Amino acid sequence: MHAGVIAVQGDVAEHAAAVRNAAAAHDAPAEVVAVRDAGLVPDCDVLLVPGGESTTISRLIRREGIAGEIREHVARGKPVLATCAGLIVCSRDANDDRVETLGVVDVAVDRNAFGRQKDSFETELPVAGLDDPFHAVFIRAPAIDEVGPEVETLASVDGRPVAVRDGPVVATAFHPELTADPRIHDLAFFPENEVVA
Ligand code: GLN
Secondary structure: OEEEEEOOOOOHHHHHHHHHHHHHOOOOOOEEEEEOOOOOHHHOOEEEEOOOOHHHHHHHHHHOOOHHHHHHHHHOOOOEEEEOHHHHHHEEEOOOOOOOOOOOEEEEEEOOHHHHHOOEEEEEEOOOOOOOOEEEEEEOOOEEEEEOOOOEEEEEEOOEEEEEEEOOEEEEOOOHHHOOOOHHHHHHHOOOOOOOO
């Protein structure tokens, strides 16, 4: 499996480790490439869009010509895992003109929804498709305000969706790469398989 981590910002090494773990459990060794320039995404089977600062990420991926390649990847039905700022960048509407969204996940987000209440928090989160709760780490996390008709909500906190699936894209408001648990990467990249991790 050829995996690309959009590497303009964020937890690149952690995502690379998590995708390697998830893939190893399926006997599909992952080769991971850090994507900072155009031309790499078309060769990737799966993509990760990490957290960071959504305004910066959206500006850099556009400037480098990566934004259109991510859209094309999704249009071809290839899997993406977008986390935190990655969710904001991939959304349809970030409710903030400084973020040029990709519109590959049909949700509207509130960029710092949880951050306004509490900068970061951790919780044992029940997630659809996982047998046991996932230890979810939220850092200045967005919340999802509106969910399109084709979007499946996988998890919620206080009644607000924090993990969704829209076709080939799984997006989370939390940071699944910060725990040693590869089950969210597994859900995103091996949706047809039973979770084995
Ligand atoms: N709230 C941040 C933003 O708007 C995202 C925070 C994060 O990725 N941890 O970009």
